[in-house]
Amino acid sequence: MKALVYQGPGNRSWRDMPMPEVVDPGDAVVRVDAVTICGTDLHILKGDVPTVDQGRILGHEAVGTIVETGSGVTTRRPGDRVLVSCVTACGRCRYCRSGMYGQCLGGGGWILGHRIDGTQAEYVRVPFADTSTYLVPDGVADESVLMLADILPTSYEVGVLNGRVQPGDTVAVVGAGPIGLAAITAARLFTPGHIVAIDLAQPRLDAALHFGADIVTEPERAQETVAELTGGLGADVAIEAVGVADTFELCTRLVRPGGHVANIGVHGGPATLHLEDLWIRNITITTGLVDTHSTPTLLRMIEAGRLDTGAFVTHRFALAEMEKAYEVFSAAATTGALKVVLTREGM
The missing domain is CATH 3.40.50.720 (NAD(P)-binding Rossmann-like Domain)
Structure with a gap:
């Protein structure tokens, strides 16, 4: 598959990477249908987040379709359309049990595109799929829900x-x-x-x-x-x-x-x-890292038509145009970019 890979400060490339596989029983492999770029990704590329290793696939926001689940996943199944949250939650540790998923002690927190390979790829492995993905309501567009992965x-x-x-x-x-x-x-x-x-x-x-x-x-x-x-x-x-x-x-x-x-x-x-x-x-x-405890509430608001996220999206690309999307997003002062959305449909 193709993916956007961090190769050290100032260096990135859209290149071939191995397909993700189920590693742990709670994993899901998700086909990425829509993905975006975050300002945090630009911080990583500037060298502001030294905990990101060279060779890491970037990205922590996506909407996609589950293609495979581990034996421990009980509430998600192949074919489900899901929002992949920027924060992963084990659901069992002290912090998760109090809704502070960003501080997860069980292997979660902000790990996608940080500690493990992320979402700016054709496929992504999502740990703790039961508690780290959200079913997308019928009739709600991918790019509308995508804004709930992180910024909202x-x-x-x-x-x-x-x-x-x-x-x-x-x-x-x-x-x-x-x-x-x-x-x-x-x-x-x-x-x-x-x-x-x-x-x-x-x-x-x-x-x-x-x-x-x-x-x-x-x-x-x-x-x-x-x-x-x-x-x-x-x-x-x-x-x-x-x-x-x-x-x-x-x-x-x-x-x-x-x-x-x-x-x-x-x-x-x-x-x-x-x-x-x-x-x-x-x-x-x-200060704070988002916990995403509000994501279900925000999803209900979008489904009910009480929250409109469409105006955030200013530029649209095919997934294969990832490098071009980065160029546009990183030059927002001149391009006017707010959020860029890359979709599989555009490939």
Whole structure:
């Protein structure tokens, strides 16, 4: 089969790889019908995630069809159309039993495209298939469900729920890429008073307005804008959706005393925590890897027509055009790419 293989920082290739097989009784082998590229994949290619070995197939998001299951799989069978979650869960360890699947001690967590071969391939082995795949509702498009593999549960859980967004809040979202736009989408479910989107790129600010932000601004004017909007108090919740020091530190300046900073971004380097300014302001700072405990809820919302993910997809490719898709996605500032979707049907 063909797959996108990481060959060290700055190097990748779409090439032949061995077909995956059932290794453990809980495994399923899934034919990949739709897959996307994540900003985390770009972080890996930059060398920001040194735990990824050379030769690893990248990717942790997919919708596909099960072609084989291990003897221990009881709730999935060949022919099932499933969402492959970015987080794998053993379902038995201390963390899984409390819904913290991202911290799984039983061999799960974020492993696809990280510790084991991932989804940017024609086929993928998914461990713990019973608890790490979700049946796709009839009548729901692959690419709509695909947005629930990572960006929507990540933004909903790590951004909005961790940030404790409440009705009437002023929410500042720093970074209007796919994760930031997903945070805007998720925040709207809680009817905040204002959503302020902050980014350097005008096309992304335009996208933020389309996704539901009511105010957009560039970083250098962000503090002034938020202060004017809140009578000088600051944002109730500041969501960091980039993963660099400047944007995290900006969030800590935007938030009001008693407010929340919810860090979603994947950081490849340190950021300065200005405790000399923050300690007296009663600010709560949260970080997190998504647990995907919200995925069933989000699936029900999509099935009921209460959550529309179609606007995230800006570019579509055949699976065999993986290299081209990476070029477009990695140059988002010029291509306008939000999420790219690659499908088997396009081959």
